[in-house]
Amino acid sequence: MRQANPIRRSGESSYWELFRLDCAALSAAGAGRANNEDDCVFAAPGEADVEAARAGYLFAVIDGVSQGGNGGRAARETATSMLEILDDPRREELRPDLLLHQLQAANDRCDGFIRGRCVATALWLWEDHPAGSLVAAWAHVGDTRLYHHGSRGWKLLTKDHSRGGLLDRAVGQGPGLIVDTGTRTLRAGETLVLASDGVYKFAPPQSVLPREPFPSTAESVRRLVGNARLNGSRDDTSAIAIAVGRADADAEPEH
Secondary structure: OOOOOOOEEOOOOOOOOOEEEEEEEEEEOOOOOOOOOEEEEEEOOOOOOHHHHHHOEEEEEEEEEOOOOOHHHHHHHHHHHHHHHHHOOOOOOOOOHHHHHHHHHHHHHHHHHHOOEEEEEEEEEEEEOOOOEEEEEEEEEOOOEEEEEEOOEEEEOOOOOEEOOEEOOOEOOOOOOOOEEEEEEEOOOOEEEEEOHHHHOOOOHHHHOOOOOOOOHHHHHHHHHHHHHHOOOOOOEEEEEEEEEEOOOOOOOOO
């Protein structure tokens, strides 16, 4: 298999008091495609970026819809919209409503100016120190997916907005976009995976990633994207893996 795009990895969230995150992302253009219409938001600050780390980690897998054109432009516009969250001075006050707001803002711009559509699953993680918890909030439109791996195995946290292979909802579809949202409290030892349909239709996490021992995040995204392509996916392929650990635990080395 031809080498995919380089894996992006985070530094550990060492400025959090209770938890640390290890994160990796990989996105590659489909076989024979000149351009990758997927986009990955990977705002995972390393150790030098204290304020950004305290604000939280922001991720998204966004898949441009080729039908009608401008899907790639819509994906990039939506990625830019999501990244604006971390520069918003109201970000802590308005959690997690900003995820919903920014996807709806992206919908208006994609519909009104770009004339393109995309699907997106965005995830925001932050440490709620007074409650002693790590909070995951997400906003979702279309058929990208968010998976959770915990003590009971894999669980799909999002619902596809498609029927018979056709999308029911997409960013840029027109006014009045309905966005699914959710929150979940995470514990050390748990993992989240975001994936585009080019990945999970050919290499679902529950079939590619064993429960024990769980691979590193870099190895996880390498396996997801690599197996999808080996199993026949010709679509753009994107995956993000996020592993939760305790701040006082020794980090597991990457392999």
